[in-house]
Amino acid sequence: MFSVPDTMKTIPNALYQSLAEELRGAISDGRLPAGSRLPSVRETSRSRGLSINTVLAAYRQLEARGQVEARPQSGYFVRSRLPSPPPSLQSQAPAQAKPVDTAVLDRIAAVLAAQSNPNTIDLSLACPKSSDFYPSKALSRLVVDHARRKPELLTDYSLPPGPLLLRREICRHAHDLGMTLDPENIILTNGCMEALQLALRGVTQPGDTIAIESPTYFNLISLADHLGLRTIEVPTHPDQGMSLDVLELLLSENRVQAIVTMPSVHNPLGTNMPVVAKQRLAMFAQTYRVPVIEDALYAELQYATPLQPTVKSFDMDGWVIICTSYTKVLAPGFRVGWMEAGRFQRRIATLKFSASLAQPAFLGEVLGCYLESGGYAQHLRRLRRVYASQVDRLRGLIDGAFPAGTRATEPTGGFLVWVELPEGCDANQLCDDALERGITITPGSLFSPSGRHGRHIRLSGCHHFSDRYIHALLTLGELAQGQIIAGES
């Protein structure tokens, strides 16, 4: 962002060094916690009587050492010292295709039940419980306006394909993720979940085997189970995404009928598959003639712009089905999802019709109208900043509260952090103990049909960091610490 000033060399060493040293002290003793913003360069320059260049040099030194990071249009932020999980995750070999462990399904049900209890302190739910994060007032104004000007939208039969305005806007914004789509091919769905359901039903038969990521979004596991599909878990690394080597082996042996992936802001990892890997995955789909179902639910929440493109962006032959929705980025209450199904378009449009006919046209029109306005770009910019800062702060809190040896992913977008507890910890037990104290977290075993990731938990950084939230995190850290002590004694 900031180019190195030409005058850099002329800054007296002692001045910027001592400022950097002072800030490092404040970071290490917690006065400047992870996620907090440094005073702006201009402010510090003024308050310290230093030149802009001197302050900039100090900040850049901290940045070079990974202690702070510059964020576009926002300034410098303290980074957390939490290390990422190592490249080699707990279980690296692909799990064999098998039915879902019923204990996993039961645990999913227990966490969901706890989430709906209003007294629970929720570190689990992947959606804010406060409406501050989303533009409810702007949406409310549009709703009022539409209800008055077009009341017939409420009582006209909502039939496919749904509002053209919305489908056009979907395609316009899909450009930002590298996709060129035709409004004619956009199928509106009841959230991303229905898109995934239709995609899987469109390309598989009961008894088929699908390759899924490990860890993967837990409701995909239930869905596969309900559709009578077997799953093979492909190891998925925060920095690399789904292991393409493993995947290629499975494809070459003709062992999977479809691949499901979330390569842009993964749930639960919070990270991206590198763009070259996405390109390679798109090529696999074409070469092996196997559909790739790409879940892009959080893709627009990437912190860095321009956004990294989707796998669908590299789809030449219609083998990639993109599924997503506005639930995480704009309007959780609208349940407006969509998909573009490439070569499976016609079959899946027909499936949608017999699965649930159509979506409410009124909400679709309102959303289309919002997307057409400049408000969406502005909202996304703000939301990315907010979530980036919350995630940083969450990582800092984890760093402070959890036992030594805890690792956590460094998300590239969204609000989810995947935490690896040290040896001797049991995440399922931690989840149960937390539930007893009215705290929900999502244990890692939920993200694997065979119950892997027993030392991992997923935490949601999309909630206000109230005292209760922070206290709950401290409690979690103590419980984890207690497990280690109990194991050693």
Add this chain to the structure above:
Amino acid sequence: MFSVPDTMKTIPNALYQSLAEELRGAISDGRLPAGSRLPSVRETSRSRGLSINTVLAAYRQLEARGQVEARPQSGYFVRSRLPSPPPSLQSQAPAQAKPVDTAVLDRIAAVLAAQSNPNTIDLSLACPKSSDFYPSKALSRLVVDHARRKPELLTDYSLPPGPLLLRREICRHAHDLGMTLDPENIILTNGCMEALQLALRGVTQPGDTIAIESPTYFNLISLADHLGLRTIEVPTHPDQGMSLDVLELLLSENRVQAIVTMPSVHNPLGTNMPVVAKQRLAMFAQTYRVPVIEDALYAELQYATPLQPTVKSFDMDGWVIICTSYTKVLAPGFRVGWMEAGRFQRRIATLKFSASLAQPAFLGEVLGCYLESGGYAQHLRRLRRVYASQVDRLRGLIDGAFPAGTRATEPTGGFLVWVELPEGCDANQLCDDALERGITITPGSLFSPSGRHGRHIRLSGCHHFSDRYIHALLTLGELAQGQIIAGES
């Protein structure tokens, strides 16, 4: 409605006879077309200078002869002279279980495509294209009010089970159909279609066989096909509903894993299964331990009140799954459906979660609020009257326009009429010829997975009877007449 006045005997014969005669003349020469309302008793009394009792006696004579009918709080209406289809429908034997004929699926797609063409004259779509039939203004006011007072409903995550107000109101109104339900057990769905999808997925496995009515709602046929289910067609008569004798045979031979029925205001027949038969069907479900999926989409549109109860009303042991929505009765654009799944409740709630998570809470709250008001009862009363009168008028128009020998059902609710063309007619051909003239109708073969009912069509009486609509009906009649002439020559 009107009790016979004690003074009946004292009315001079000549006076009421001559009035009746005159009215009969007006009916037979079309001055009083089928579906039209007679002037009120009071009006006629005043304009003719006759006593109330004399006019009443004349009207009651016409009623006794089936030429007019009294409707509660509305007056006397001219009935059409169209006969009902005979008890023995074209194909009385149950069709063997088999996969769906692809020609049927193709024809469904062609009709749907034509419906979305705005220039089409639509006698096919089972929903008004005008918003006059539904309370769009009242709903719009509620939408405005909710968007202002509770904007957070738009951006809060919509999670199951959805608004309690709506689920309570659903149960309150379910009483009118004889059902005692618990709001805790109401699963909100994306219209009735998703309810049917979930019900079938909840109680069957791919490869299973289900008993369906013949004729049945055509999208159920697509759904069964998409779920890999085989179907057995059970003959279904306008006056008797699904043949219970056939059904009992199938059950006793253990040949079906589920039964799907629409016993209250059937689509396409427009009629009810008798209450005793509903009771017997509920008993079958219990005795044979086979789930009955009851589609009650039009049940609240029964013309006569009190409404006949559903099969679910007689369900003792949780074998009946009721599926319905507010799409046909109140708010076609909301897509608010619901189901109560008896003993399959837990499994189906889980299926819903992985199928599409939840419904938009905002629309659910608005609808709950409307249902809570007295407006709903008032709207239903009005809608029943309007549809009863439209259906009568439609039957009258069919009577006038179609060849001799045409028969049509006499609906007990809703707005659909099932027409049987005379020998020598081909409904598929008629549909194709009509499409060429920009008219859509629904050919009978769509309502059977094996393409039965080749001499039937379904017409929708929920559209305004504009000149174009009436002209289209006349055109249809001419086309049918042309088929008979062509066949004879």
